[in-house]
Amino acid sequence: MxxxxxxxxRLAYEPRRNxxxxxxxxxxxxxxxxxxxxxxxxxxxxxxxxxxxxxxxxALVEERVDPVLFALSHNxxxxxxxxxxxxxxGPEESSDAFPSPRTRGEGSDDDLVVGATSGSDxxxxxxxxxxxxxPPHHRLPARSADDAVGxxxxxxxxxxxxxxxxxxxxxxxxxxxxxxxVVETLATTPKRALLQHLAHxxxxxxxxxxWALLKLVTxxxxxxxxxRLAKTAVGALGGHEADAVEEVWHGLKPPYTELxxxxxxxxxxPESRNPAPFRPPMLSHPVEEFEDLETLEPEAFSxxxxxxxxxxxxxxxxxxxxxxxxxxxxxxxxxxxxxxPDLMDAITFNGALDGELLILREGRVQSFNVLQQRLxxxxxxxxxxxxxxxxxxVYDVLAAEGEDLRGLPFAERRPRLEALVRRxxxxxxxxxxxxxxxTWDEVAAARADxxxxxxxxxxxxxxxxxxxxxxxxxxxxxxxxxxxxxxxEPYVVDAVMMYAQRGHGKRSSFYSDYTFGCWREGxxxxxxxxxxxxxxxxxxxxxxxxxxYVRNHTTKRFGPVREVAYGRETGLVLEIAFEGVxxxxxxxxxxAMRFPRVSRxxxxxxxxEADRVDVLERILAxxxxxxxxxxxxxxxx
Amino acid sequence: xxxxxxxxxxxxREGLYCPLGRFHVDPTRPVERALITHGHAxxxxxGHGTVLATPETLRIMAVRYGEDFCTSRQEAxxxxxxxxxxxxxxxxxxxxxxxxxxxxxxxxxxxxxxxxDYKRAPDPTCLPFETVPCDVFxxxxxxxxxxxxxxxxxxxxxxxIESVTLFPERAHIVGAYALGKAQRVMALxxxxxWDRPIHLHGAMEKLTELYKRExxxxxxxxxxxxxxxxxxxxxxxxxxxxxxxxxxxxxxxxPVTAFASxxxxxxxxxxxxxxxxxxxxxxHSDWPDLxxxxxxxxAEEVWVTHGQEDALVxxxxxxxxxxxxxxxLGYGDDGEAEPDPGHDPKMEEASA
Numbered sequence: 001m002x003x004x005x006x007x008x009x010r011l012a013y014e015p016r017r018n019x020x021x022x023x024x025x026x027x028x029x030x031x032x033x034x035x036x037x038x039x040x041x042x043x044x045x046x047x048x049x050x051x052x053x054x055x056x057x058x059a060l061v062e063e064r065v066d067p068v069l070f071a072l073s074h075n076x077x078x079x080x081x082x083x084x085x086x087x088x089x090g091p092e093e094s095s096d097a098f099p100s101p102r103t104r105g106e107g108s109d110d111d112l113v114v115g116a117t118s119g120s121d122x123x124x125x126x127x128x129x130x131x132x133x134x135p136p137h138h139r140l141p142a143r144s145a146d147d148a149v150g151x152x153x154x155x156x157x158x159x160x161x162x163x164x165x166x167x168x169x170x171x172x173x174x175x176x177x178x179x180x181x182v183v184e185t186l187a188t189t190p191k192r193a194l195l196q197h198l199a200h201x202x203x204x205x206x207x208x209x210x211w212a213l214l215k216l217v218t219x220x221x222x223x224x225x226x227x228r229l230a231k232t233a234v235g236a237l238g239g240h241e242a243d244a245v246e247e248v249w250h251g252l253k254p255p256y257t258e259l260x261x262x263x264x265x266x267x268x269x270p271e272s273r274n275p276a277p278f279r280p281p282m283l284s285h286p287v288e289e290f291e292d293l294e295t296l297e298p299e300a301f302s303x304x305x306x307x308x309x310x311x312x313x314x315x316x317x318x319x320x321x322x323x324x325x326x327x328x329x330x331x332x333x334x335x336x337x338x339x340x341p342d343l344m345d346a347i348t349f350n351g352a353l354d355g356e357l358l359i360l361r362e363g364r365v366q367s368f369n370v371l372q373q374r375l376x377x378x379x380x381x382x383x384x385x386x387x388x389x390x391x392x393x394v395y396d397v398l399a400a401e402g403e404d405l406r407g408l409p410f411a412e413r414r415p416r417l418e419a420l421v422r423r424x425x426x427x428x429x430x431x432x433x434x435x436x437x438x439t440w441d442e443v444a445a446a447r448a449d450x451x452x453x454x455x456x457x458x459x460x461x462x463x464x465x466x467x468x469x470x471x472x473x474x475x476x477x478x479x480x481x482x483x484x485x486x487x488x489e490p491y492v493v494d495a496v497m498m499y500a501q502r503g504h505g506k507r508s509s510f511y512s513d514y515t516f517g518c519w520r521e522g523x524x525x526x527x528x529x530x531x532x533x534x535x536x537x538x539x540x541x542x543x544x545x546x547x548x549y550v551r552n553h554t555t556k557r558f559g560p561v562r563e564v565a566y567g568r569e570t571g572l573v574l575e576i577a578f579e580g581v582x583x584x585x586x587x588x589x590x591x592a593m594r595f596p597r598v599s600r601x602x603x604x605x606x607x608x609e610a611d612r613v614d615v616l617e618r619i620l621a622x623x624x625x626x627x628x629x630x631x632x633x634x635x636x637x
Numbered sequence: 638x639x640x641x642x643x644x645x646x647x648x649x650r651e652g653l654y655c656p657l658g659r660f661h662v663d664p665t666r667p668v669e670r671a672l673i674t675h676g677h678a679x680x681x682x683x684g685h686g687t688v689l690a691t692p693e694t695l696r697i698m699a700v701r702y703g704e705d706f707c708t709s710r711q712e713a714x715x716x717x718x719x720x721x722x723x724x725x726x727x728x729x730x731x732x733x734x735x736x737x738x739x740x741x742x743x744x745x746x747x748x749x750x751x752x753x754d755y756k757r758a759p760d761p762t763c764l765p766f767e768t769v770p771c772d773v774f775x776x777x778x779x780x781x782x783x784x785x786x787x788x789x790x791x792x793x794x795x796x797x798i799e800s801v802t803l804f805p806e807r808a809h810i811v812g813a814y815a816l817g818k819a820q821r822v823m824a825l826x827x828x829x830x831w832d833r834p835i836h837l838h839g840a841m842e843k844l845t846e847l848y849k850r851e852x853x854x855x856x857x858x859x860x861x862x863x864x865x866x867x868x869x870x871x872x873x874x875x876x877x878x879x880x881x882x883x884x885x886x887x888x889x890x891x892p893v894t895a896f897a898s899x900x901x902x903x904x905x906x907x908x909x910x911x912x913x914x915x916x917x918x919x920x921h922s923d924w925p926d927l928x929x930x931x932x933x934x935x936a937e938e939v940w941v942t943h944g945q946e947d948a949l950v951x952x953x954x955x956x957x958x959x960x961x962x963x964x965x966l967g968y969g970d971d972g973e974a975e976p977d978p979g980h981d982p983k984m985e986e987a988s989a
Contacts, residue, residue, distance in 0.1 A: 012904070013913045019804065026803060065783065066955065072948045073784045077903055086784035086902065207788070502882065502911055509882045509911075559909045 001179045001205060003031060004039045005212035011224050015504035020225055024233035028260075037255025038179045040234060042216065044227040045334070046254050049186035051219040052194060054080050060199055064089055081214035088202050088210055176204045180255065182213065228332055238263035243280040243476040246333050250274040275317030276327040278335075279352055279398050279406070280476035284466065284483035293440045293486075301467045302410060303435040303443055305455060306485055307356040307393055308368045308463040308580075310375070312336070314355065314392060314429070316347040317402075324348065328357075339375075342385050343392065346428040349420060350401055354474075355394035355432065358461065365393075365461035368594075369582055369620075394421060395432040395466075398474055406474035410482075413474065435465060443467070447486055460622065463579065464488045490577040491619055492599060493518065493611040496528055497572045500550040502560045503535065510543055511550040511562060514598070516574050518589070520613040528566055528607075529589045531616060534576055537597030546601065571607035575600035581620040591616045642773045642938060645724065645742055645749050648963055653751060653775070655742055658722035660689070662740055662751045665968075672713075672726065674753025675737035676701070676816055679968050689713050689721075691728060693736025693851060697816065700847050713738070715764075731755040732766035733920050734817030735848060741769050749773040750934065756919065757926040758787060761824040762817070762853045766930075774936035777968070778944035779921040780899050787899055787923040793916045794825040797873065800893060800914055805871040808889035809914070812878035812896040815841050817920050819875050820848045822897050823855045825918070826873065836861045836869060838876035838885070863888075882911055899923070928952060943968040 007027045014020050028036050041047050061084045062070060070087060077083040177185075185197055198217065202210050215221045231249065232242040234256075240263055251274040252259050261267030287293060311331040319325050326347035328337045337344070340357075359366040359374060374388035397417040398406050405413055414434075421431045435453060437443045443465055446453035450462045464487035472482030495516035503512035513535040517528035538546065549564075549572060556563040565571060577599035584592035591613070646655050651664040660670040667684035674680055674690075676697030681690070683702035688695065689711040698706050713719070713728040715738065720726075728738040733754045740751045750771040757766050780787075801809055813819040819841050826835060834857040837845060842860050849855055861874060866888040880886055881894050896912045899919025907915040922930060927949060931939055939953050939960040946962035953960030 010914075013907065013915065015913070022803060066952075068951050069783050069948050072945075072951075073782045076782055076945070077784055078905055082904055083784060086786070207786075504911075509884065509887050560911065 001177050001182055001201075001213065002209040003027070004035070004042070004179045005205070005209040007039070008212050008215075008221070008223060009208045012222075014224075017229065020229060021233055021236070024225065024230060025236050028233055028237055033257045033260060034180050034255035035178055037257055037260065038183050040230055040256055041183075041254035042179070042221060043223050043225055043230040047183055047216075049183065049217075050191060050194070052198065052217040054218060056195060056198075057081070057084055057214060057218065060084075060195060060202075061087065081218060081220065082211055084202075084214055085207050085210035088207075176209070177201045182216070183254075186217065226332070227334065234259065234263060238265055241477075246278060246280045246476075249333065250277045250327075250335070274325075275319045275350075276315035276325045276347075276352075278313060278315065278327070278329040278333045280333065281311065281313060281331055281354060282396075282474050282476060282483060283478040284485040285478065285480055287467070287484050287486040290440070290444065292484075293443075296440075296467075298438060298440055298443075300469055300471070302414070302470055303437055303446070304395055304432050304466050304468070305435060305450065305462045306464040306466045306487065307358060307365070307432065308461050309356040309358040309365075309371055309393070312355060312357045312392060313352055313398075314343070314347050314394070315352040317350045339380055340390050341380060342390050343428055346392070346424065346426040348426070349424060350399075351403075351405075351420070352398040353392070353394045353417070353420075353429070354396035354398060355392045355429075358391050358393055359388050360391040361389070365391075365458040367460055368580060372582065390428065392429050393432045394429060396474060409471045409473060410468050411470040443486070447488055462488070487579075490579055490595075490599075491581075492575055492577050493531075493615055494573050494602060494605060494609070495531060495576050496566050496607045496610045497550075497564055497574055498528060498530055498566050500546075500562050500564060507543070510547045512543055512547070514546070514574065516576060517566070518611050518613045518616065520589070526568070528571075528610075529613060530587060531589045531591060531613065532576065532578070532587070532593040532596045534574070534596045534598050537577065537599055538601065542601060566607060568608040569606075573602035573605040573607055573610050574598050575602055581616050583620065589613050589616070591620055640745050640747055642747070642749060645744060645747065646751070646773075646775075648965070652965065655722075655724060657744060658724040658726065658742070660721060663753065663968075671707075672740050673698070674731065674740060674751065675733055677734065677754065677814075680753060683707070687711060689719075689726075691715065691736045691738050694738070695736075696847060696851075697736060697844070700843050701816075729767045729769050730764035732757065732760060732763060735763045735820070735851060735853065737763060737817075739767075739769060741771065747772050749775065750936075751775045752777065752930075754779070754921055755930070756922045757930065758790065758919075758923075760821055760920070761828065762820045762848060768930070768933045770935050772936060773938045773940065774931060774934045775940045775942060775963075776927060776931065776949070777921065778927060778941045778946050778949045780919065780923050781927055781941070781945035781947075781949040783924045783948070785899060785902055785923045786925060787902070787919050788917055790821075790825055790918050791829060793897075793918050794822070794829045794831075797895060797914065797916060798826070798829060798831055800895075801871055801873065804891075804893060807871065807891045807893050808866075808869045809871075809873050810881055810886050810889060810892045810894055811873060811875050811916070812881040812894075812898075812910075812912075813875050813918075814898075814920075815877050816844050818897055818918065820845060820853060820855060821920065822875065822916075822918060823858065824853065827854070827856055831873070832856065833873075834859050836872050836874040838874070838880055840877050840880075841875055878910075924948075931958065932956075 007023060010023055011020055014023060027039070031039065057080060065087055073087055074080065074083045077086065182201065189197060201213055205213060228242060231245040235242050235245040245259070248259065248270045252270055258267060258270040262269050313329040315327040315329065317325055326337065326344045327335060328340050328343055330336050359371050370388065374384060374390070377384055394417065397413055397420055400416060400420055405416060418431060421429060433454065435446050437446065447465045451459035455462055464485060467484040467486065469482040475482065495518050497514050498517045499515040500511035501513040503510055513533060515530050515533045517530045519526055520529055550562055553564045554562045555565050575598070576593070576596050578593035578596040580594040582592050582594060584590060586592065645657065646653055651661050651666045651668050653662040660672055661668045662672045663674055663680040664671050664685070665682065669686040671685040672689045673694055676694045681694065681698050683706040685707045687709050688707040690713060692712045695710050695712060715728050715730060718725050718727045723744060725743040727741050729741060731737040731739045731753050733756055737753060739753060739755065742749045748771040750769050752775060754777050755766050759765070797809060797811065811822060813822050823835050837858050837860050839860055845855060845858055867890060870890050874889065876886065878896060881896060886892055893914055894912050895914035895916055896907065896910060897916040897918040899917060899921055900906045901912065901915030901917045931953065937959060939958055941949050941960065941962045942965045950960040950962055
């Protein structure tokens with residue numbers, strides 16, 4: 001557990017992808033089974049157990065530490081798990097550094113329930129005596145590694161003096177739990193026994209271990225690592241690509257011993273027992289300029305709409321008892337089936353379809369804003385299913401009737417797809433139509449005006465066109481050449497820089513993240529109000545100039561954030577490109593942009609001429625039109 | 638029992654003052670006669686008349702402020718009892734940095750100890766702290782909250798060396814205060830077997846040379862030549878804390894930003910400074926050591942100079958020890974002791 005905790009600690013501070021990857025590889029290579037497998041499960045969201053409430057943690061620590069000191073500390077540190085981890089009176093060193101058994105918690109009021117002595121400097125012994133005394137009646141007797149003793153000490157059995165071990169009772173030092181032990185115990189322990197296990201582990205772990213444990217049990221473990229990155233690191237142990245791990249992943253369960261055996265060349269490739277496995281998707285490259293297309297022959301490509309939804313994969317198959325298994329996977333291979341019960345009926349096939357998740361109302365595709373309202377809900381209620389019916393518009397077939405079709409060229413897969421969709425004949429699944437064309441100019445015209453090019457009323461849900469090479473097989477990952485996405489022109493506004501924050505990683509010494517604002521009528525006249533934040537879109541040379549601008553125009557500092565001079569006369573105008581606008585309670589302006597980036601730096605433009613918030617409101621209104629009419633919707637916001 | 642503690646030591650605008658001896662201790666403004674506990678800039682300032690301090694502290698002040706930092710210097714030898722006016726004074730090691738001392742002031746069987754900044758953890762670059770029993774103990778509380786328990790420094794230094802092993806192509810830029818912390822980190826690196834050169838920012842050079850002259854072995858410590866920065870793959874580079882986010886650090890190959898400070902115990906603090914490799918190495922006492930030291934001195938009364946006074950005063954109360962905060966200004970402004978001397982304060986991140 002300590003090793004895993006130290007990995008998490010290091011990952012939390014490390015902004016660079018490659019460095020994270022190296023840390024992960026180093027950990028997986030150096031940690032035995034099953035510990036590394038449980039770690040992998042923790043990082044890929046594969047652990048399920050009952051979470052502990054913050055109140056429980058607080059109660060636990062206040063039994064051991066003067067509540068005044070705890071409150072002062074919590075106030076200073078800010079985070080409950082971290083404060084608890086830091087303040088917990090426990091041994092800092094591993095127990096084997098102190099082989100002699102110690103007695104704890106049985107002395108006079110003067111010696112406190114503190115774990116091992118620090119020992120490192122030869123002065124540790126007296127350390128025990130100086131930690132604050134909790135009121136005696138609150139003090140728990142020592143915990144022991146022996147479970148039988150531990151059980152007696154459950155809070156329900158009463159606490160304190162009555163259960164104190166008698167004089168001369170030697171408690172062995174607590175043993176450091178493995179991650180495996182923690183996870184298995186959490187999964188099987190009833191709630192009332194959780195407290196005692198937790199206390200026991202906290203006694204045994206070091207500070208970082210306690211921090212990680214508390215984050216884990218309270219369900220707040222944020223690793224800063226994607227499941228994909230963790231799988232990449234596992235694959236790299238044996239020179240496999242992440243996609244190869246992805247292919248076998250869904251047949252496996254924590255602690256993934258077969259997986260590690262395979263990548264390390266000690267075992268067979270795990271046979272996927274999942275009848276509806278995830279297959280890594282094929283991704284495209286962007287068309288930056290029209291000129292990019294001029295080197296390509298139009299007759300070698302097929303075109304279709306790029307839908308503004310969520311990329312999903314529908315997979316179906318029969319298990320060994322002949323039951324149909326239905327899965328919905330995200331682009332990254334996350335199993336999101338539970339969130340879409342309304343799609344289950346549609347997956348009657350044996351195979352896998354690639355498509356876009358959309359909300360359809362009366363046959364009309366709704367905007368991304370509407371889709372988000374479905375995605376943001378935790379509970380999938382009948383009301384939600386009625387108001388936001390899920391639909392998948394499919395554009396590729398990866399497998400059908402047990403046959404892997406990914407090796408076939410697009411031109412052969414497409415008729416198979418069309419036939420399959422026809423056969424399914426289900427209202428929740430339809431075919432993404434092809435966009436006919438003979439020249440790139442015709443594609444450009446369709447992209448500029450999808451409504452007139454056959455998309456009709458669905459045009460607002462289209463974010464560009466996809467170009468797919470007719471002779472290309474379905475290749476996982478992002479191969480350059482076969483697939484291109486040509487997004488519609490982004491929205492742009494002119495906004496004024498208001499705050500700048502230092503970046504991360506290579507940019508940690510540059511002010512590279514900019515909060516910008518637009519004008520609106522405020523209580524005291526015209527005011528700038530923040531509408532978003534952007535941290536890319538500029539070149540390194542421009543970043544240097546922006547950084548210098550921030551340093552020379554700083555008016556206030558808040559930690560890593562600087563406020564710069566802004567107003568009608570002074571300030572820097574940034575042209576911001578973005579893909580759409582959403583309602584936001586986080587921004588004072590009430591709106592938030594999707595994918596904002598700096599498209600131009602308008603050194604020349606007076607800030608008074610920057611855009612107004614109304615511009616964003618109008619774009620938002622366009623997207624919100626599709627929200628079903630009626631007050632019920634508004635109320636559920 | 639006619640004499641009260643406040644007759645021996647009072648608080649004035651300049652800092653702690655002994656009226657019976659007519660001297661100040663660590664005054665924050667120029668005074669006629671100053672007794673200085675240690676060489677950090679917030680305790681040892683230039684411009685006093687007579688300065689009484691350990692020989693090492695006097696030499697540190699001369700290096701920092703020039704030979705004319707005061708009108709006349711007087712060396713205090715450790716444990717040597719000196720009469721100043723109507724009181725007896727002696728110095729005892731504080732374990733904080735090279736030359737650091739506590740100052741004991743006595744009269745008529747009553748003793749006050751001004752501890753300055755101190756630590757109990759081992760430090761190869763200075764003498765260990767000695768407990769001086771006293772009636773009134775004046776302590777700092779930089780890390781005066783029970784969340785501060787400094788880990789074994791060896792583990793922290795090993796973390797740095799392991800990171801270099803894992804990322805041999807990246808320079809490791811370690812922010813450390815120029816006096817004491819930097820040299821301690823160097824000495825700890827040597828203890829852990831790091832025998833390659835330790836590269837220094839220019840601001841570290843003079844004090845590091847002084848430590849070497851004082852007999853602290855630190856090995857090869859070349860100054861970073863601006864043009865060579867891009868070639869320092871896998872090097873350990875020490876610089877003042879303010880430089881880790883400076884233009885200066887950008888020219889190293891893919892730098893890993895480390896910072897050696899007790900503040901690194903708190904994650905938000907480390908993040909705020911943009912630190913990627915926090916090293917919890919402090920020259921101050923952690924909470925257990927603050928509490929232990931108070932008990933060890935046997936003091937009936939404790940005055941807390943600066944830091945997180947509330948928690949320590951509260952704890953003293955639970956132990957039946959009278960305690961009061963002095964709310965002294967000017968000490969430990971930017972957290973752990975030291976503003977970097979010679980550094981343009983405008984460039985500092987003001988918030989820390």
